Amino acid sequence: MSSPQFHFVNTNDPVPGNGHLPAEFTIKPHPSTDIWSKPPSTSAFTAPILCRPVSLQSFKRARVAFTANWKHQYDQGGLIIVLHTTDGQKKWVKTGIELTHGKPHLSAVAKDRFADWSLLPVPSGGGAATLEMVREKDGSLWIYLVEGVLKAPIREVTWVFEEDVKETWVGVYAARPGTEGGVLEVNFGHLIVEEE
16 A cells, blocks of 8 residues: 655645655745744744655654755754644644754754744754654654764653544644745755654
């Protein structure tokens, strides 16, 4: 049985490879696009997401390599998992590179009621990374930085696989939350979405 095809959310751009992704592809978010949630009332879910539906209980891992010319505050891109819960909420976990404090940082954000955010310097100091989300044997979602055969843990999110969901999307996203700079181009390569 073939895997479900990839589709875009929040953009009318054509899906690279007509749903069957090529090894390398680009997502081009416009300014004022974001995925973010902060009290008391900020809730943004406007950034382009290229994803496919998965069964949350059979999700095993997702991995992608990506790079961009990160220029403006909060420029970002990377992996995302979106949970559409049975009570009508939208919860998500995203990890990627985000430009903040004048430099690209590895970013991990988990949104349950609201979002929280953690940052690490990109070890290379550059604007490229390979990141992986993995369902570990203890039932947590772990985020890893992949460098060759080595995987460095970045974040554990404990609640993802305990959610009661109607639908789950897994894929990649890119955003340019600021109003300047025109279209951002985030280049992705070798996306893997694996189920049991």
